[in-house]
Amino acid sequence: MASRVRRAKGAVDRAVRDDRPIADRLAEIRKVAGEGPDADPELLLRTLSDSEPTLRQAAAWGLGALKEVRARTALEASLHDPVPGVRAAAAQALGLIGRPESREPLERALDDPHSGVRSLSAWALWSVGDDRTLPLLLKHRRDIESNVRLWIATVLGRLGGPTAYAALLEMLSDSSDRVRRQAVLSVGRFDHEGVAEVVRPFLTDPARRVRIAAAVVLGRKRDLASVEVLMERLQLDEPWVRPSILVALGRIGDPRAAAAVAPSVDDRAAWMRVCAIRALAEMRAPGAAEAIRPHLTDPAWSVRGSAAEMLGIVGDASDLGRLRERLEDPHPWPRRGAIYALALLDLTEAAPRIREELRHPTPEVRLAAVWALGRLRDDGAREALVTMLRQLHPSGGAGESFAEGDGAVRLISDAPSRLFDTAIQAIGRLRTGDGDVLVARALSESRAALDDDDLERLARLPGVEVPPGGVPPTLGQLFEAAWPAATDEDELGC
Numbered sequence: 001m002a003s004r005v006r007r008a009k010g011a012v013d014r015a016v017r018d019d020r021p022i023a024d025r026l027a028e029i030r031k032v033a034g035e036g037p038d039a040d041p042e043l044l045l046r047t048l049s050d051s052e053p054t055l056r057q058a059a060a061w062g063l064g065a066l067k068e069v070r071a072r073t074a075l076e077a078s079l080h081d082p083v084p085g086v087r088a089a090a091a092q093a094l095g096l097i098g099r100p101e102s103r104e105p106l107e108r109a110l111d112d113p114h115s116g117v118r119s120l121s122a123w124a125l126w127s128v129g130d131d132r133t134l135p136l137l138l139k140h141r142r143d144i145e146s147n148v149r150l151w152i153a154t155v156l157g158r159l160g161g162p163t164a165y166a167a168l169l170e171m172l173s174d175s176s177d178r179v180r181r182q183a184v185l186s187v188g189r190f191d192h193e194g195v196a197e198v199v200r201p202f203l204t205d206p207a208r209r210v211r212i213a214a215a216v217v218l219g220r221k222r223d224l225a226s227v228e229v230l231m232e233r234l235q236l237d238e239p240w241v242r243p244s245i246l247v248a249l250g251r252i253g254d255p256r257a258a259a260a261v262a263p264s265v266d267d268r269a270a271w272m273r274v275c276a277i278r279a280l281a282e283m284r285a286p287g288a289a290e291a292i293r294p295h296l297t298d299p300a301w302s303v304r305g306s307a308a309e310m311l312g313i314v315g316d317a318s319d320l321g322r323l324r325e326r327l328e329d330p331h332p333w334p335r336r337g338a339i340y341a342l343a344l345l346d347l348t349e350a351a352p353r354i355r356e357e358l359r360h361p362t363p364e365v366r367l368a369a370v371w372a373l374g375r376l377r378d379d380g381a382r383e384a385l386v387t388m389l390r391q392l393h394p395s396g397g398a399g400e401s402f403a404e405g406d407g408a409v410r411l412i413s414d415a416p417s418r419l420f421d422t423a424i425q426a427i428g429r430l431r432t433g434d435g436d437v438l439v440a441r442a443l444s445e446s447r448a449a450l451d452d453d454d455l456e457r458l459a460r461l462p463g464v465e466v467p468p469g470g471v472p473p474t475l476g477q478l479f480e481a482a483w484p485a486a487t488d489e490d491e492l493g494c
Contacts, residue, residue: 018050026058033062037395041068048074053083060086064093072097076105084114091117095124103130110136115145122151129158138167146176153179157186165190169198177207184210188217196223203229211237212244219248220468227252231260243275250279251468258285265291270300277303281310288314296322296334305333309464312341320347327353332362339365340464343372351378358384363415367422371462374426382430385423386442392420394450396460418460420446421475425461428482436484447479455479 018025029047032039044066047059060078063071071093078090091109094102106128109121122140125133133155141152153171156164171183184202187195195217202214203226211233218226227249234245246264249257261283264276277295280288292314295307308326311319319341326338327350339357342350355378357369370388373381396417424446427439447455455476466472473481 022052022054025055029055029058029062033065037066037393039066041066041071044068045071045074048078053081053086056081056083056086057089060089060093064089064096067097069097069099072099072102076102079105079109079117084112084117087112087114088116088120091120091124095120095127098127100128100130103128103133107133107136110140110148115143115148118143118145119147119151122148122155126151126155126158129155131159131161134159134161134163138163141167141171146174146179149174149176149179150182153182153186157182157189160190165192172198172202177205177210180205180207181209181213184213184217188213188220196221196225200226200229203233208238208241211241215241215244215248219244219251222252224252224254227254227257231257234260234264239269239272243271246272246275246279250275250282253283255283255285258283258288261285262291265295270298270303273298273300273303274306277306277310281313284314289316289319293319293322296326301329301331301333304329304331305337308334308337309340310337312337312344312464315341315345317345317347319345320349323347324350324353327357332360332365335360336362336364336368339368339372340462343375344464346376348376348378351376351380354378355381355384358388363419364413367415367419367462370419370422370426371465374422374429377429379430382427382439385427385430386438389420389423389427389442389446392423392446394420394446394454396420414460418462421459421478422461422465424475424478424482425459425465428478439482440484443479443482450475 025047029044032041032043041063044059044062047055048063050056050059056078060075063075075090075093075097079087081087081090087109091106094106103125106121106124110118110125112118112121118140122137125137137152137155137159140148141156143149143152149171153168156168165187168183168187172180172187174180174183180202184199187198199214199217199221200223202210203218205211205214215230215233218230230245230249230252234242234249237245242264246261249261258280261276261279262285264272265280267273267276273295277292280291289311292307292310295303296311298304298307304326308323311323315323323338323342326334329335329338335357339354342354351373354369354372354376357365358373358381360366360369366388370385373385396414396419424443427443456474459472459475459478461472
């Protein structure tokens with residue numbers, strides 16, 4: 001592979017001869033990029049030296065999509081390409097790869113004359129996340145291009161520290177509402193005692209995107225002092241802002257807000273109904289279950305799904321029949337919500353039916369079923385979970401989106417990337433006996449496919465498993481918990 005990288009580092013004027021139409025070659029690049037971790041990057045590496053800029057740019061994008069670490073030096077060389085689009089794509093790819101060795105080349109790219117290159121270089125430095133970048137970021141926080149300032153604000157939020165915090169406070173008064181929005185979100189990443197007080201005034205910022213960011217931060221901070229203002233804004237603000245206010249009130253969890261939230265459960269907009277249902281459940285408002293149950297048959301699948309899932313928080317055993325009905329819903333989202341609720345309510349009677357959902361074609365439903373069977377300690381699912389584990393790839397696959405129709409808000413699912421880790425967790429929660437060779441062999445094979453970095457990363461588990469602000473275990477810890485006790489290594493052929 002080193003030889004491939006050296007070839008790709010050659011000067012751009014060493015053209016690679018290929019007389020096929022550009023459209024055909026672009027399609028070939030997209031196909032390789034879509035193959036995922038097992039793709040051979042040779043074509044993309046060669047194309048970085050092509051005479052056609054469109055193809056060089058596409059190749060850089062493809063290597064970033066593959067997170068191809070071995071292309072790092074070739075992409076760093078492409079930061080000097082004569083075409084700004086190629087330089088920008090190379091910066092973006094280096095950010096997706098995220099190697100610390102790329103810090104200095106990306107820092108130099110912050111002085112690129114083209115604003116798009118500077119913007120994506122700043123974004124890439126966010127991915128690299130190195131404190132040594134801070135002085136240079138401070139220099140560029142007044143860049144003439146708002147996109148550059150936006151990403152500078154993003155990186156400062158990730159790096160943290162008093163110097164970054166002070167710079168962000170300055171950026172809260174930026175003339176661009178997009179930069180102010182990001183500065184509010186980045187300030188919200190700090191644990192300083194006065195953060196909520198700094199952010200509260202932005203609930204009345206002239207730009208709605210800034211007001212949304214302020215609501216998000218205050219919700220995450222569970223800022224009780226903002227409840228009165230949030231309730232007022234819920235009545236006054238425009239439809240685009242109100243969902244974020246509902247979410248914030250739910251996260252803060254003050255039952256005093258229940259009366260202000262309750263009317264939105266019957267709002268004409270489905271997304272408002274979703275946010276209101278979740279808010280009532282999260283604040284454990286009196287009568288929340290009674291308000292939510294009628295929406296199990298709502299015309300919108302997103303509302304049915306939220307109603308089902310939230311009954312897992314405020315419902316009870318009497319909801320078993322209602323939730324079982326949602327397991328027959330024609331849309332996967334309500335099925336997913338019902339599975340989570342049945343497990344959260346510890347309704348073990350539903351386990352055999354949930355097992356059937358391990359074969360559902362939608363990853364979100366399978367993920368919910370895997371997690372639920374582990375939580376319910378359903379020993380009858382052991383063989384099916386072990387079989388599934390053998391078929392899963394640690395990095396998962398491409399996500400999917402759910403939408404109600406043209407122009408609707410889209411829900412983006414990353415369930416495929418969470419299935420492997422969740423299967424390990426579920427197997428560990430089952431009542432495995434000493435010397436369970438079936439489980440041990442499957443775990444041994446799965447762990448052998450991972451390197452030390454994989455085992456040290458935080459586990460990718462469903463959101464219902466890890467509360468907001470919570471820290472999941474590492475993947476290595478999941479393996480340790482899942483490993484059957486006293487397994488004879490000779491039985492495994494080790």
